[in-house]
Amino acid sequence: MADFNAGIREGVYNKFAALKSCDPNEAKRFLSTCFKGKQNFQVALTDEETGQLLSTQQALQALVEDLEARADVHAEQASAESCWVSEAVQGVRRAKAPASGLPGLPPLPQLTTASNPNLYSSAEFEQAVSSMQVRKQCIHGPLAAIKANVPEARELTLALVNLARAAEVTATSWCFRRITPLRKQGPRVVRKLKCLRPISLTTDMASVQDALWLARCKQQLETYTGHRQVGGKLDTILVILAVMLHVQIRHYQGLDTFLLFSDIQHAFDTASHDGMLLAAFLSGVVEVEWRLLDDFLKMDSASIMLGGVLSRALSLGAGIPQGKKFSVHVFSALLKHFGDILLSECAPANTVLPSFAADAISGLWASLTPAPSCMRQLRLGEQPSLQQMAAAIRQAPSITEARRVAIHLLAGIQERQKRAQCVELLGALPLGPLLFVDDVVTSFATDADIKHAVTYGLPSYARFAKAQFNLGPTKTAVMSCMDAAKSCLDHMSCDSYKLLGVLVDNQFSFSARSKQIIQIGKAMFDELSHLITELGLPPPVHAAAIVERVEPVVLYAAELLAMTPEVLPKLDLLQGEWAKGVLAGRAGSVLRGSLAVALLGWQLRLSSKALLRMFLCLAKIQLLPVDHPAALMLAVAKSLPSDTWWHAVESLRHQLREDSAAGTFPDILAANLCTQEMLVRAKQDSAVRKNLLLLYKTRILLPILCARDEAEFQKAATKHLVGMGLAFADLGCVRRQCDWSHLLPILKSSEWKLARLWAFARLTGMWPLSLLSELPPEVELDKCPFCDRCSVWIRHALCECPGTADLFVASGLALHASRGVEANLLMQMLFHSATEDAIDAARIRYVGRALAGSIEAYVRQKNWCVATTC
Structure with a gap:
């Protein structure tokens, strides 16, 4: 069995080395396949009640029912808001999505997709095709065939896509997706549905059609979502950085900050088709482009594959067609409404407030601060509103007077949160909800504000988009930042949160x-x-x-x-x-x-x-x-x-x-x-x-x-290598020239054990006993096993010992150097940075065999039962 395994390893190495020399990219893919093969998972779903293992057909049916249940959430009872959205989309559909907009809806942007109603050009087609990755999987045919430089085939593909555009429909076969469940979490033998994530593969022609459609609509969709939505445009870290800087700036001013993290349940699978169509229309996707999107969603169908078995075709009434090139942009347009609804229901925290904000909020400075000279002129009445107080503070003639007015006015308010809400009215630069696709984080100034957002803001969006939120410290959660008091929402409160894959603590210390x-x-x-x-x-x-x-x-x-x-x-x-x-x-x-x-x-x-x-x-x-x-x-x-x-x-x-x-x-x-x-x-x-x-x-x-x-x-590199009699720097090692990859086609698989010995000796100057036995490395051996010289370093074995002289010739190193040169010079020649491939390979063979042979002979003489590997 050991010989069999060694043969397998030798075959893997030889294939990789051959690919590396002729096609490095293919070598990387081969290696990636080897790694993935070791990390496969197995779907073995069990019944949630009995724990009994499900057959492939039963597991497939469970997956189908789960996906249909996600898409049918809230189907039994629509809210007034979702009904309004559906009626608005029906009106847009009846009017054929005019570029002029519709009465009762917000006005459309000046720049819409109607500015280019023409068929797709050859230049657009070439740009779309060039963006495709040939290694990406799809169904019906490989993308490499689409990208093939065959003029007739490319002309036919463009003609088919333009035919669909002219007819304002898409082919049924183009809109078909195959869903393959992948492991999302948990053990590699997957027993529960929640541990799986549905991954879609689209057709080859859909890749072309979607790329051309998105190229026409991308500007409108990204402009509509704005900078608050980073998904699909910039990296995730910018969201976290913006939030962190915002919290740090407020903390420097002595202000509390509360963060609301929102997690929509199965966001991609439950996304409202009508909501996405309305958002796309309001972004400026009109006329042909909007009607095509409408048909994309209407004709979308999918089957689930599990264990080589394909389910029946599903036509889902909700959810973004995952795997489609336009999916992130269209979904992001829908999520813009989430931010807008939150802003309409709640006031987010401002970044910059007046310099006296913390003093006014504390309520402790009234007895220490002179009364403002304009206090009697304010005439606010007995119970002024927060807005009236804020207006009075703004009207103060100077910043000093404004501070006095704020401190004395707010001192009469018993609740600290009310004082903070009043001061927030004087601030600027609200951060607002920040989104990365479906991850949303919003900053608030008080616990009362964040409670209002959870009580009214989230349900408002849920009714609008037929969505649900996962509540809990790791899902839709509340975090009190820095010195802020803990939120009253105990069931949602957390001290740290995993935001976009990064564990964020409430101090932002990381x-x-x-x-x-x-x-x-x-x-x-x-x-x-x-x-x-x-x-x-x-x-x-x-x-x-x-x-x-x-x-x-x-x-x-x-x-x-x-x-x-x-x-x-x-x-x-x-x-x-x-x-x-x-x-x-x-x-x-x-x-x-x-x-x-x-x-x-x-x-x-x-x-x-x-x-x-x-x-x-x-x-x-x-x-x-x-x-x-x-x-x-x-x-x-x-x-x-x-x-x-x-x-x-x-x-x-x-x-x-x-x-x-x-x-x-x-x-x-x-x-x-x-x-x-x-x-x-x-x-x-x-x-x-x-x-x-x-x-x-x-x-x-x-x-x-x-x-x-x-x-x-x-x-x-100043380290002195006792066994060589030289410092590491004296060996002539140049950092930028240290690389072994050029030896992959030259050294055999078994010879890399010699390379380890060479590297160990080069870095330590010690006998690498630990690589060949259970013994620790030593600077010197008490006796040379070949010539009986006492207290020998590796320098002796490589430069002086007659027992290793034949190895110098056998390794091929004698063709490039002489062993008779001065010892220091020979050590430098054996261990300096890379030169030529043949010389480097010969050096490794000589040093490795000389050290391995000396150690093996030394161990035999000492009668130690050591299992050697070289």
Whole structure:
């Protein structure tokens, strides 16, 4: 069995090495397939009442019923609001979605899709096809066939799509979807429906039709949703950053903040078709485009596949057709109404308030503050409203007088929340609801406001869109931020919340997040290492897999770690543990992490990659449109002296500036990368913004961060390797030239064990006993097993011992060098950075076999029963 497994591993390695040499992308896909094969899950649903295992047909029926139940929620009783939406859509349908709009509905924007009623052009078709990914799965035919450069086939495809456009209908077969359930959570043997997520595959022609339709409507839909809806346009971190800056700014002013996180139950599967059609019409999707969308939703059908069995065709009365290219944009347009309804029912917290806001809210300053001179002239009556009080404060002739008026007026209000609500009327820059597709977060100034939002705001949207909300501390929840008192909504209150995959605590310190990512990094590395060992893949593949599969998870939301800079050295330690594990497994504890990282060819330390993300995120915000929520919050944060994410990032920038040899570290606005006119264009054009960020990354950030890591490497390279009689730096190791991937086509699978011995010796100068036995590594052996010389280092085995001289010739190294040169020179030749492929392979073979042979002979002489692997 051991020989069989070894043969399998050899075959996997040989295939990967062959693909790597001729088609690197195909090699990556092959490796990805190997990893996915080890992570498969099995659907084995059980009856919720009896616990009995369901057959494939029964499980399939349960999936069908669950999906239909989601789409039919509230079907038995429609609210007045949803009826109004349905009647409005019927009116739009009867009038054929005119660009002039309809009476009784809000006016349409000036720019609508009616400006281009023509058939799709060849240029539009080429652009749509170029955006398709050939590896993406679809049904009826591969996307590669659509993208094939065959003029006749492309002309036919365009003609078919234009025929559907001219007829204002879509083919039934184009609108068919195949739903495959994937594991969302829980164990890999899935027993419960809630642990599955329906994933849709669309047809090849639908991909073309949807891409062309979205290209015509994208501008209208994105303009309609505005900057509050980030989904489909920008990254998730901007939502969290905007909220964090908002809370930090308010906390600096001494103000309370309460956050409402809203979680719509099965949001995609229960989305109202009428709601989406109305939102699309109000956005400016009119005439042909609207009628096509209406037909897309009406003709949508799907079947569920499980265990090779296909269910009956389903025609669902609600839900966005997942997998369709337009689904996120159309769904986001519907969710805009959620934000609008919340704003109509509740007042969100303002970002900036008068300087006296905290004093007036506290109610403690009346006896210490002189009465305002204009107090008698106000004439507010015995019980003025909050609005009248706010108006009186605004009319004060100076800020000093306004402070006095506010303090004395509000001192008569017993409830602190009422005082806060009054002061909020004087504020500016409300953050409002922020959305990333279906994740919604809203800021409020008082617990009373957030209770009103939960009691009236959420039900209003539920009636409008036939939706339901999941309530609870991990679903639709309330978080009291910083020093704010705990909310009275105990059943929804939480101290931390997972927002867009990031654990956010009520202090926005992200200390729990920093501990979490270290634990995740260790666990994912252990799992990946186990898979790599099973597949028999060498260290370079292991190192590349870490970069592709583990690092993105650990570095997700690294932009936020500026609030916990103490995690940066921990990230480097984690990366060092990865490198030591790749090179030597459990025996790697004696390796120096920073040198091991360099030896694997990782050009940036993990902390530098986190810093890169922080500075790039700040640069991106500076290039966003001025009315974007994140840009607005950053502008306010810059006016404060301390205590915000921006100050934390600037502190790290100042530290790097001092450590940098260049002595300068400009932000993107002062880096002279382009003209002022180009900076203005970047705020409106995402393509220009992307190019500027790339320039900033490559010309400014990467050189500084690489220099930072080079300095750390040079510091670690001063380590003296006793067994070699040299310092590591004397070996001539250049960090940027450390890479093993070029040896994949040259070394055999079994020879990578020799490479581990070579790397261990290079990094430690010690005998790698721990790689070949249960013994710890040693600087010296008490006697050479070949020549009986006492107290020998590895330098002796590689340069002087006659017992290893034949290996120098057998390895092929004698063709490139002589063993008779001075010992220090020979050690440098054996261990310096990469030169030519053949020489590098010969060095590894010689060093590995010489050390392995010496250790095996030494162990035999000592009569130790040690199982060797080389």
